[in-house]
Amino acid sequence: MMFIINQGVSDMQVQLFRDEFEEMGYRTIFCPGADMTAIGLIGNTNALEVSHIVETHEIIRSGTRVSEPYKLVNRLFHPNNESITVNKVVFGEGHFQVISGPCSVESEEQIIEVARSIKKSGATVLRGGAYKPRSSPYSFQGLHEEGLKLLSLAKKETGLPLITEMTNINQLKYFDDVDIIQIGARNMQNFDLLKEVGHCRKPILLKRGLYNTIDEFLMSAEYIMAGGNENIIFCERGIRTIETLTRNTLDISAIPLLKRKSFLPVIIDPSHASGIRSLVAPLSRAAIAVGADGLMIETHNNPSKALCDGAQSLDLIQFEELMKDIKRRMEFEGKSN
């Protein structure tokens, strides 16, 4: 960290400031100038906050963090891209995966029909919600353990690996058959949950919060990795902005930025990002072109009867059509499953 000292500060005051931080184990460097003076702080400054130091020390005018506050997920200390393999399905370099399935698991018939169909169309991972965080207590909350059992049946039937959302670590005992644990947007800063899944060894799909910056997204991944779990896939799913025609605003720039700042795979969820069925195809095309490692797309065997988010779900025929285009584009980009 670098700090600028106010004019007219005495040598004594500067020395007291340096002493304070040297006692805490930092080294300080002093850069005197004609009109202004700077002090640098060397060491692990992750636990310090610039604004705090500026506000609590009268002699300091302003400050800036020189290094980024995350380190385990930082490309600076880990220059190569990392791939994550889930039941032979590879997320990362040279691969492009499409996760698909219904917002909620509703019945055996539904999930089996969807799983068979999306597999045939080319999806490589099956999604389906069993524990649903809904903003109204009166909305359908998911089938819970029963939903997980139905997902297991669909996995047995099709061989597709499973991803589903966990909202509480107490659910872990039911997750034996689940291959990727999803942490939803509203839990991106549920730090208790992040710590707990950091102790799992299953891969984590971490969705960006509706109002979180990319730096906060990286810090949440850092929480998981600090617990020992290095298998993290980022999922950009739109942020809340002043635009109201779409449910959220897909931040497509987040993909190249996350890839520059970290070494982990990044996918896009065009269904939740837009909330509009007819935008899923164009946003999926943009996702491949911008360099994402995959997509998560909601499908349903009967969207008009879906118990949640039907407005953004593709039906199985629409998904089949989209996958034909996606495969053509994967080939163009030199990517395979």
Add this chain to the structure above:
Amino acid sequence: MMFIINQGVSDMQVQLFRDEFEEMGYRTIFCPGADMTAIGLIGNTNALEVSHIVETHEIIRSGTRVSEPYKLVNRLFHPNNESITVNKVVFGEGHFQVISGPCSVESEEQIIEVARSIKKSGATVLRGGAYKPRSSPYSFQGLHEEGLKLLSLAKKETGLPLITEMTNINQLKYFDDVDIIQIGARNMQNFDLLKEVGHCRKPILLKRGLYNTIDEFLMSAEYIMAGGNENIIFCERGIRTIETLTRNTLDISAIPLLKRKSFLPVIIDPSHASGIRSLVAPLSRAAIAVGADGLMIETHNNPSKALCDGAQSLDLIQFEELMKDIKRRMEFEGKSN
């Protein structure tokens, strides 16, 4: 709910639409017109989503929700203001309470000194964080159970009721001495936690999420109340906007709006809303004038050494000064402790 039907739709299609919802138990009304036609849906539509129905029925052009999706917290069904009493401290009609204390409990000496001083200055509830949700895993996370024990000592010493944040229902067993459970901004849509504290009988202070609308804030209170806990205090603490000089933007309009839409007490946290010590006093003055039922203000015996959020904490003398002004204003507004 009201829906507008596209032009050129056949009577048969309209009948099918009406049948679908009448089978679900709703009554429908049909309003034919020259250039457009409307259908109304009567019954408990809380579980329905307008956008879903519009997108999944081709004959429908647009729709609108006539009634608000929350009912237990809705003033419409509960016209009188409700007060909440905590250890003889009353939140609501005619009262104004100031909650104060440090961001984090750090030591016995600290919390006792702060508690004694703020009580003398006029605070009526003691706050102090034991479980701290921090955006970096490397920041100080609180003293946990040890912090709660220190809070109990301060309560014993001063008689002040206690408020502290709960981040996980497993912490409940340590909360015997706590009088108000705080649900933090990042957990406002942690629906699992909301359901669980809905089964407690302790009052809940619910902080508004950084990116949540007032309607979502009301829905989160509805979650708690649906569990049986009717003692909820709203806390406006700023939302994230494009302004970056302040940590968040205090949404002062939320106070009269929450009071119009619900019957529950509402307080303001000017410390987290601004993140800047010198704004705490002017925002506190605005809070009383706009009609809030209280304040939550961070104080510390030595802000420059605070382990978190020192930049926004008042020292004990500054708090004493502020309280003199607040008392004068309470008298002007006809409010008492």
Add this chain to the structure above:
Amino acid sequence: MMFIINQGVSDMQVQLFRDEFEEMGYRTIFCPGADMTAIGLIGNTNALEVSHIVETHEIIRSGTRVSEPYKLVNRLFHPNNESITVNKVVFGEGHFQVISGPCSVESEEQIIEVARSIKKSGATVLRGGAYKPRSSPYSFQGLHEEGLKLLSLAKKETGLPLITEMTNINQLKYFDDVDIIQIGARNMQNFDLLKEVGHCRKPILLKRGLYNTIDEFLMSAEYIMAGGNENIIFCERGIRTIETLTRNTLDISAIPLLKRKSFLPVIIDPSHASGIRSLVAPLSRAAIAVGADGLMIETHNNPSKALCDGAQSLDLIQFEELMKDIKRRMEFEGKSN
């Protein structure tokens, strides 16, 4: 427009409401129901505001606009896509154009060198700022008329049509050689200027405001078209959100949405959207894939010496490289210049 009437309203009150609007020339339809009642308003409601009517009539509980407030730019009344031809360069169906050049025209040498180079690389329109809206009065404000003369020289030299920003209608007399008038983001709701360029016959490139919704964007185009100028190209250039790593957040979903709601061409400006040079290429790839009709990309012969926005400008070699990729992708998408 549809309005829902409060319960317990008398027939007399309803009649007065209907009379008020029928006197204004609207027809009303009345839809009585058991628990609620609706009134529809038929006619040109563009000049009415729903919220105004609700707030000013006690008998009304809520209202909704059935039709969109723009009509000239609305696809509903103009189902076919429209192309715009500028000096033989076609924007729209089956075409993809790349506009390029420096943020500011700085010297004859600079603009001629850039124009020659980008033409060789494949750009089809030359951009260059002469009147620069800058947030600081102390920043370089452009060369004004002198800049326009230099642009004319570059056009004469290369044959490339010109686009440049107009900030004031008084500049029109210098715009003889300019082929497309750009209305900048900060002027998207400068309604005086919109009306004035509505009386020109030159094509208008209308940039989206930093904080404007897509509906407002369409209304600003409606302003221009209401003046008689039907040659409008939309340009999405990012909106301001909570993300601060990028200068703005490119709203990629705006492209399919604008194409669904209107019939006009839409291009993307990845340079201003991100403010970061290394994001220009990935965002350009996303733009073609999502269905945009073109790109506007900042280039400079010496970005490190650029008088404005150098950080986002490509140098001429980087642009040449990017254009090779863009041509390959245009072919894949079946588009040509």
Add this chain to the structure above:
Amino acid sequence: MMFIINQGVSDMQVQLFRDEFEEMGYRTIFCPGADMTAIGLIGNTNALEVSHIVETHEIIRSGTRVSEPYKLVNRLFHPNNESITVNKVVFGEGHFQVISGPCSVESEEQIIEVARSIKKSGATVLRGGAYKPRSSPYSFQGLHEEGLKLLSLAKKETGLPLITEMTNINQLKYFDDVDIIQIGARNMQNFDLLKEVGHCRKPILLKRGLYNTIDEFLMSAEYIMAGGNENIIFCERGIRTIETLTRNTLDISAIPLLKRKSFLPVIIDPSHASGIRSLVAPLSRAAIAVGADGLMIETHNNPSKALCDGAQSLDLIQFEELMKDIKRRMEFEGKSN
């Protein structure tokens, strides 16, 4: 400005960097350290952009601006508060003024009735729109010159000084009787207009843009002051956020911040900030308490017939009631007209 240099940079590269800026007239200071090194840039850096320099110089890792980019409006160089006197009405220190009147001037009868009534209730300045920037070309655009004539009549009748919005400098010839020129929110970054009113000598009321930061607000005032006009009053009128119940979100914290950073008067417009009549009174109370120098409140003799923004206008009786409360509060705060 301070810059941090990447590790492993040669002395030669550093020297080239220093030479570049010393040739431009800056002085540089060099602060070597063990693990990192800093360079400071001394001089008038207002025309430089930190991000530009960082992106265009490979040896630089990060940078920060030490001083604020505005100087004429900066309290640092002008420590005392400044008052602005308009026809004996004083904005600033110890005073509190209420500007009131209709959104639009509609007829002689209307403006005279409103002017007489608000004067009697205690308003000290009359507002009324003649040139109305409306987001739809089909909405009422104001009476233009005719409206200004009607305002003059009302001024003659009541003696109240006038404020009205200017959207184009060509209107200046009609502004002889106008005492304060209002620059509307959508024109806050219409830099051409700012420069032009900078050459007037009439006081300017500058409204904050819907999506502009406080720093940008200050820079727009700097534009006006750079032209020689030092009589500027800031008006906070809400910014656009994710909250949709209110038209905008009143940023109440902007008042103490603007007063800390500048020396100019600041008022609040609660009518446009909320767009809801019932919020005008509570927000007005908060405005006085937080330290604003005045209010701008919309009134109408018949809000339900108002040609614009009726939903937020008080009727003349409501305004009279509000003014009684405001006077009581002015006395409490030690402020007078």
